[in-house]
Ligand SMILES: NC(=O)N[C@@H](CC(=O)O)C(=O)O
Ligand SMILES: [Zn+2]
């Protein structure tokens with residue numbers, strides 16, 4: 001195991017210090033054989049944790065594998081990702097969950113936590129093996145039918161009751177499938193009319209969140225709202241938190257930066273669920289992330305093959321990749337304008353996501369005795385994003401050609417370098 005000295009590095013609270021890593025943890029003195037990295041001007045953040053990642057293995061290894069997704073994650077500064085259940089086959093049994101956990105361990109670049117499906121086959125009819133997935137070697141605590149909204153309120157209620165004894169969490173894709181049906185692909189507004197695209201109204205999100213926070217309150221169980229995108233949705237979460245409901249919410253990088261205007265050219269790279277919204281909604285999401293109503297940033301990294309995007313807008317697959325530029329976008333939209341400091345970034349991209357995912361060895365403070373999961377960043381560097389330079393197997397990168405912060409210098413998982421610029 002290599003020993004490392006990170007000299008003159010800046011911690012999230014602004015203090016400058018030397019950090020020493022040996023045997024995968026932070027120690028209080030340099031081993032004599034330590035490799036020294038000059039970290040003058042660099043900030044050390046705790047390894048980032050993504051609670052919403054689509055890795056596509058098994059089933060669509062042409063678009064991403066656990067290994068390629070792990071490589072993209074390490075390049076983005078992540079030391080842990082949570083793999084969504086909408087693979088082929090769906091992750092709805094203990095065996096399938098263990099299989100993906102195993103692939104993650106073999107890749108060895110980030111800790112891969114498995115999210116189990118709530119319903120069998122994501123069909124929304126019968127509960128998946130929630131208890132067996134939890135007691136399996138994969139230790140599943142997070143469950144989601146993401147890609148689909150779990151519409152049946154009775155099934156939602158039963159699932160909340162099932163997972164409560166082990167402090168599990170249901171992650172809902174909040175999209176009423178009647179209010180925003182199969183043709184909904186553009187924020188419902190003047191622009192959806194002008195472009196002739198099916199409207200996806202904010203109430204399709206907020207009405208499901210309202211129902212679900214009431215079910216979470218009634219059961220005393222935990223709800224997590226995926227990729228919140230509307231001012232109305234944020235208002236409901238704020239109300240629920242004030243009542244003491246056990247609800248958390250995530251914002252994606254793309255909903256923090258990109259707007260409905262991107263759809264003007266009908267480029268299907270920008271088709272995503274929920275859709276890109278208008279400036280008022282973007283501001284509501286930024287404000288909510290700043291004030292804690294939205295707890296965390298999660299990427300919703302959703303790789304797709306070119307031939308699944310190369311269709312009329314309404315027929316193209318929704319989703320965009322995001323692991324490699326997540327921190328870039330947070331710096332651009334939240335840190336540079338003075339809305340979040342580095343300690344808050346560490347909270348929203350490491351400490352709190354780890355807590356939501358019940359990870360005990362991730363999202364820890366940078367301190368002696370703690371696992372050396374850390375990302376070194378240069379907050380001032382910028383670069384033009386090139387989708388061809390990605391470690392992901394897919395090229396549906398919505399930031400291609402944009403000048404963005406390019407912060408990640410190196411990522412360490414338990415003291416081992418998983419990415420170095
Ligand atoms: N966000 C998306 O538009 N797509 C996701 C599914 C999802 O997150 O709902 C995908 O799996 O491609
Ligand atoms: Zn979703």
Ligand SMILES: [Zn+2]
Nearest residue numbers: 084146147300
């Ligand atoms: Zn998703």
